[in-house]
Amino acid sequence: MPGDKSISHRSLILGALSVGETRITGLLEGQDVLDTGKAMQAFGAQVERLAEGEWVVNGVGVGGFAEPEDVIDCGNAGTGVRLIMGAMATSPIAATFTGDASLRSRPMGRITDPLALFGADAVGREGGRLPLTLVGAKNPLPVRYATPMPSAQVKSAVLLAGLNAPGETVVVEQEATRDHTERMLAGFGAEISTEITDEGRVITLKGQPELTGQSIAVPRDPSSAAFPVAAALLVEGSDVLVPGIGQNPTRNGIFTTLVEMGADIRFENERLEGGEPVADLRVRFGPLHGVEVPPERAPSMIDEYPILAVVAAAASGPTVMQGIKELRVKESDRIDAMARGLEACGVKIEEGEDFLIVHGMGKIPGGATCKTHLDHRIAMSFMCLGMATEKPVKIDDAGPIETSFPDFIPLMERLGASFRSDNN
Numbered sequence: 481m482p483g484d485k486s487i488s489h490r491s492l493i494l495g496a497l498s499v500g501e502t503r504i505t506g507l508l509e510g511q512d513v514l515d516t517g518k519a520m521q522a523f524g525a526q527v528e529r530l531a532e533g534e535w536v537v538n539g540v541g542v543g544g545f546a547e548p549e550d551v552i553d554c555g556n557a558g559t560g561v562r563l564i565m566g567a568m569a570t571s572p573i574a575a576t577f578t579g580d581a582s583l584r585s586r587p588m589g590r591i592t593d594p595l596a597l598f599g600a601d602a603v604g605r606e607g608g609r610l611p612l613t614l615v616g617a618k619n620p621l622p623v624r625y626a627t628p629m630p631s632a633q634v635k636s637a638v639l640l641a642g643l644n645a646p647g648e649t650v651v652v653e654q655e656a657t658r659d660h661t662e663r664m665l666a667g668f669g670a671e672i673s674t675e676i677t678d679e680g681r682v683i684t685l686k687g688q689p690e691l692t693g694q695s696i697a698v699p700r701d702p703s704s705a706a707f708p709v710a711a712a713l714l715v716e717g718s719d720v721l722v723p724g725i726g727q728n729p730t731r732n733g734i735f736t737t738l739v740e741m742g743a744d745i746r747f748e749n750e751r752l753e754g755g756e757p758v759a760d761l762r763v764r765f766g767p768l769h770g771v772e773v774p775p776e777r778a779p780s781m782i783d784e785y786p787i788l789a790v791v792a793a794a795a796s797g798p799t800v801m802q803g804i805k806e807l808r809v810k811e812s813d814r815i816d817a818m819a820r821g822l823e824a825c826g827v828k829i830e831e832g833e834d835f836l837i838v839h840g841m842g843k844i845p846g847g848a849t850c851k852t853h854l855d856h857r858i859a860m861s862f863m864c865l866g867m868a869t870e871k872p873v874k875i876d877d878a879g880p881i882e883t884s885f886p887d888f889i890p891l892m893e894r895l896g897a898s899f900r901s902d903n904n
């Protein structure tokens with residue numbers, strides 16, 4: 481499995497904000513992360529690829545970002561652009577950000593609003609959309625910010641901005657979202673603590689630390705692993721081993737849910753790698769039943785609802801997914817994209833602003849073309865659906881898969897899947 485996308489972005493950004501050398505192994509070489517690497521070079525860091533997955537970053541230190549000469553193009557990557565905006569917001573420089581059609585349609589006000597509290601100014605299109613120019617604060621103030629939605633990107637942008645502000649920056653979140661930024665900031669030498677209080681999770685960062693370069697072994701991405709795991713659960717006779725997969729509790733909700741559906745998943749050889757819990761996953765095909773996914777689990781599996789919807793279609797009975805309105809502002813509107821594609825393949829669904837119900841039917845007709853809307857996870861989800869349908873499933877664009885899982889097709893072929901491209 482490829483390296484974790486969230487940790488890969490953060491490795492490059494924190495490496496660029498550190499003094500000295502950061503050595504990274506297992507970096508995801510998907511387009512999203514490569515775009516973040518290029519951006520870090522544009523802000524003055526040295527970023528070099530030594531071998532496959534092996535990269536070295538020579539950072540400029542907290543507050544050391546130089547003003548980029550040109551527009552920063554973050555491609556498809558919401559995490560890339562949002563974290564980088566945070567990282568530059570408290571330096572006296574300006575930068576203009578853009579991305580592909582998907583990224584240009586996504587809301588950025590959720591980032592520029594808290595960054596304005598530090599003293600940064602943003603001018604973007606309607607709704608704060610990209611292209612957007614951010615002018616960093618000359619005399620940044622520390623900030624206390626309660627995130628209005630469960631979002632690790634918002635939390636991380638505020639913490640990264642807080643690095644170059646004096647005093648303490650505090651983020652309060654109601655629900656736990658992925659905590660890689662907190663773990664990694666501590667690893668690079670920042671003073672950061674998390675307290676669970678009546679208000680929620682209170683994360684306190686002491687500003688203006690000296691971060692020092694680190695060696696980082698990026699664990700393998702649970703969000704990518706979810707696809708071959710799901711494929712094994714969908715295809716009769718499967719028995720698949722997926723080794724070294726990150727099991728951070730803020731990320732592993734999909735596996736909890738699949739086990740509740742009756743999935744035969746064993747977590748073998750549990751260990752710590754690069755400060756993150758990992759395990760080898762042994763997955764065997766077997767009958768599955770629908771479940772109600774508790775809404776409070778959503779942040780720990782926010783990227784896995786599309787593939788869960790596919791597994792749910794092949795299970796018996798309904799699977800109810802609630803409290804998922806954040807899915808509407810991902811790389812695509814994922815509730816709509818999954819609902820339309822599943823319906824086209826003959827699956828009965830019910831959908832609302834913040835819920836999706838998939839009525840499992842065992843045998844799925846398939847035979848439709850599903851639209852992927854520049855969204856890698858929608859593309860891979862419908863490819864996995866096609867492994868279980870009576871007639872093949874077609875997607876209109878496999879290009880986005882490159883952003884997070886460049887080897888998806890050859891890897892699934894090695895497991896026995898068969899793909900055909902109209903372009904060949």
Ligand code: S3P
Nearest residue numbers: 486559630631632633634782783
């Ligand atoms: C991510 C946070 C999540 C997730 C995204 C990666 C991160 O986004 O969907 O794929 O690395 O911080 P939100 O913060 O918008 O929930």
